[in-house]
Amino acid sequence: MNTFDQRLITLIRQLISWLVAGDYEAAQRRSRGIRLSADLMRDAVLRYGRTLVIPPDTAFAGIDAIEVRNAVSPTWSVRFDLWTAEEGRSDLSLECTLIDRGAGHIDLEIDNLHSL
Template identity: 40%
Template sequence: MGGPVKDASLEGSIPEAWRPTLKAVVDSLVRRDAAIGAGLPPVDPVPAEISQKCRQAIDNYGDVTLITPPDESWNTSVALWFGDHWRCLVDLWTEEEGRSDLVLDVDVFEHGPGYRYRVNLVYVP
């Protein structure tokens, strides 16, 4: 996998360099942490209201157990350039159905030599 694509007309795969951080955010959702991504230095603090909305979206989805996605989830998760950041839609998986209809929506910004991550929401697109 190459670096992130800066072309708003192309949906790209999520760059390898972002995957550990995005996986850690998903793991935070799986654990149902009060503050999603807390303690992950490149992740902007997630407001309590957003963390709550993410947990509610999972609860409202049905009687399912969110799990850490397998590596194959990166085959269908996507990143799209929005002019000054990338919007990533990370497919979420459940114990009951494998890949679910839920996605984690995260914006990724260039920040110095690395990247910053902002969690937006969990939802069904």
């Protein structure tokens, strides 16, 4: 696994920990509020009606990340199934875009939280 893969996983883990803790404002700050606000994230989780939990480590091995071709900076479109206390792996998924700006910085844009 290359260095970017590890940074991608670390960022996704952090984002999920904020969602599990209900700290939607931290998620919004990290994503600069691009595409999905704290209120929209909160509403999506509340509508889903289950308790988010941290996924097992094995879930992070299966992050669905597709590199965006012809992007100016290395960019990935990511989809990750969230986990709940009631269901384990749930139908609620996180979709986001990660952009490697170089010098160790990855921009995060939260595109959607929705059930499949």
